[in-house]
Amino acid sequence: MIELQGLTKRYGDKTAVDHLTFTVRPGVVTGFLGPNGAGKSTTMRMVLGLDRPTSGDVRIDGKHYAQLSEPLKYIGALLDAKDAHGGRSAYNHLLCLAQSNRIPRRRVDEVLETVGLTAVARKRSKGFSLGMGQRLGIAGALLGDPEILMFDEPVNGLDPEGIHWIRNLMKGLAAQGRTVFVSSHLMSEMALTAEHLIVIGRGRLLADTSMAQFIAQNSRSFVRVRTPQVESFQDVLTAAGYRPVRADDGSFEVQDADPARLGELAAEHRLVLHELSPQRASLEEAFMRLTAESVEYHAHGAVTPGAAAPGTPPGGTPGVPGMPGAPVAAGQPPVPPVPPPGQAAPPAEPGQPPVPPGQPPQPQWGSQWRNNPRSGKRR
Numbered sequence: 001m002i003e004l005q006g007l008t009k010r011y012g013d014k015t016a017v018d019h020l021t022f023t024v025r026p027g028v029v030t031g032f033l034g035p036n037g038a039g040k041s042t043t044m045r046m047v048l049g050l051d052r053p054t055s056g057d058v059r060i061d062g063k064h065y066a067q068l069s070e071p072l073k074y075i076g077a078l079l080d081a082k083d084a085h086g087g088r089s090a091y092n093h094l095l096c097l098a099q100s101n102r103i104p105r106r107r108v109d110e111v112l113e114t115v116g117l118t119a120v121a122r123k124r125s126k127g128f129s130l131g132m133g134q135r136l137g138i139a140g141a142l143l144g145d146p147e148i149l150m151f152d153e154p155v156n157g158l159d160p161e162g163i164h165w166i167r168n169l170m171k172g173l174a175a176q177g178r179t180v181f182v183s184s185h186l187m188s189e190m191a192l193t194a195e196h197l198i199v200i201g202r203g204r205l206l207a208d209t210s211m212a213q214f215i216a217q218n219s220r221s222f223v224r225v226r227t228p229q230v231e232s233f234q235d236v237l238t239a240a241g242y243r244p245v246r247a248d249d250g251s252f253e254v255q256d257a258d259p260a261r262l263g264e265l266a267a268e269h270r271l272v273l274h275e276l277s278p279q280r281a282s283l284e285e286a287f288m289r290l291t292a293e294s295v296e297y298h299a300h301g302a303v304t305p306g307a308a309a310p311g312t313p314p315g316g317t318p319g320v321p322g323m324p325g326a327p328v329a330a331g332q333p334p335v336p337p338v339p340p341p342g343q344a345a346p347p348a349e350p351g352q353p354p355v356p357p358g359q360p361p362q363p364q365w366g367s368q369w370r371n372n373p374r375s376g377k378r379r
């Protein structure tokens with residue numbers, strides 16, 4: 001179990017992590033989701049004692065990382081796939097880690113086998129591809145057979161086979177009853193992997209919910225209808241109390257409708273249908289809307305709440321009910337931002353200006369070894 005209590009990190013006047021309070025529980029994969037710069041890596045560094053919190057607290061099974069005598073046996077982490085000494089072989093890298101935590105040598109062979117690096121175990125890691133580096137990092141995390149595992153964006157730069165493998169590995173570890181905490185900036189990835197979801201933006205907690213609940217609340221469902229008798233069908237639907245929206249491709253999108261009922265209506269009025277299909281809007285859209293206010297670095301054309309996403313009907317995005325930024329129906333009060341559990345509603349902040357062309361989109365903070373003199377304590 002990982003417990004954060006009011007965890008906060010400031011770098012000068014920049015607040016990277018802002019009063020985060022949540023618990024990561026065993027037995028499920030917990031996704032830690034947020035746009036780039038949201039504070040995911042900083043949070044994970046504080047879990048491992050690589051960064052000192054400005055205020056607040058984070059504990060691993062009730063203890064601070066520094067209080068764990070052989071920490072690899074409690075928590076294994078992959079924060080940066082390039083943090084192995086490039087001149088060392090994969091085997092020797094893992095052997096060093098194992099010896100520092102009194103882990104038997106045979107365990108090195110086991111984890112190399114698990115991650116599929118046995119064939120290149122004696123090769124120096126500086127020649128490794130990003131995917132091989134991720135596998136080596138994961139081998140290091142598994143070395144002490146810990147109950148808690150933490151992975152920072154583990155699928156970045158991986159090919160589909162590698163992504164599939166990591167996904168199954170994480171699910172398997174959670175199924176064994178372990179605590180698995182994995183960060184990503186991609187909702188689509190989390191939807192396939194995580195059972196529980198923690199969403200942050202600009203260091204603040206935006207959601208702490210089960211994936212099923214997030215999907216139920218945020219997936220807009222509608223029925224797509226295609227008919228050659230457009231106007232007649234529109235009249236029938238409107239008369240029946242529906243509010244059909246015409247999409248770019250000529251089809252209708254009908255919110256809050258039962259496809260069977262729409263089919264019956266068409267039959268009653270002897271209207272021809274070419275398509276009648278239940279649909280769900282993408283979770284990625286819901287995630288973007290949830291975090292739109294807190295995206296720090298925009299490409300040209302800043303993402304704004306409620307901005308039309310590809311594939312949305314003309315007239316705008318229908319919006320996520322109950323979410324900040326959802327368009328307001330006539331006569332209804334605006335939806336206020338939902339305060340995350342245990343926290344006051346964040347004050348509205350003006351959006352950051354887009355990064356001017358020619359400037360790097362985000363400062364690179366490299367590996368924690370370089371940036372943090374205390375990082376030697378990591379393993």
Ligand SMILES: Nc1ncnc2c1ncn2[C@@H]1O[C@H](COP(=O)(O)OP(=O)(O)O)[C@@H](O)[C@H]1O
Nearest residue numbers: 011016035036037038039040041042043365371
């Ligand atoms: N060592 C550091 N010094 C100054 N600012 C930092 C440092 N590390 C991270 N930041 C800033 O803190 C914010 C959160 O960064 P990070 O935790 O890396 O986000 P994420 O992992 O979610 O992309 C960013 O604005 C980043 O620029």
Ligand SMILES: [Mg+2]
Nearest residue numbers: 040041042152
């Ligand atoms: Mg990061």
